Amino acid sequence: GQQLNQSPQSMFIQEGEDVSMNCTSSSIFNTWLWYKQEPGEGPVLLIALYKAGELTSNGRLTAQFGITRKDSFLNISASIPSDVGIYFCAGRPWVLTSGTYKYIFGTGTRLKVLA
């Protein structure tokens, strides 16, 4: 099935470091979402982006909707141990081209924070 490309696939970082990850698509999206998933749980919404160039923050998290509409970025500042988890991007293509209102998910970035 279709999935978005996320990078990096995984990363180990020291507590206090900043983290950056991104998500790219071959087609244009009109909404980008970022979710975090912890073991045994469903994804939890972190940030939603609706406009090209939009920059939105949620505490230490900041996400941007790429100008080309084909990518999105998530930054975590001053990481802490509870940031551990898998981060997924999800994009929604134009309904006129996709025919549905579905969201397509990325492959995930696995984050591990070393205390």
Add this chain to the structure above:
Amino acid sequence: ETGVTQSPTHLIKTRGQQVTLRCSSQSGHNTVSWYQQALGQGPQFIFQYYREEENGRGNFPPRFSGLQFPNYSSELNVNALELDDSALYLCASSLDQGTVYTFGSGTRLTVV
């Protein structure tokens, strides 16, 4: 306000059997989407239901079917289970088509 609840949380079935997974949408949400998440992968779209009608389907065979009820809760049915159907099945509800999803905790299905 209750969130999205899924049942059962875990399930073990034998190849060839049939299974029904259930999802109660968040209060006020009229759209339910189902996703399959294999180990180490991102969620894959199965289908979406909007006001009791199927509203889009991913690349899954017809043995994956669903229903949405008047109270907007939903079921996912899988017939003739195969080993590759082993996965976490996630249900997500949304206020309307295209709005952000709220996910349940999922049902872990193991086919042996």
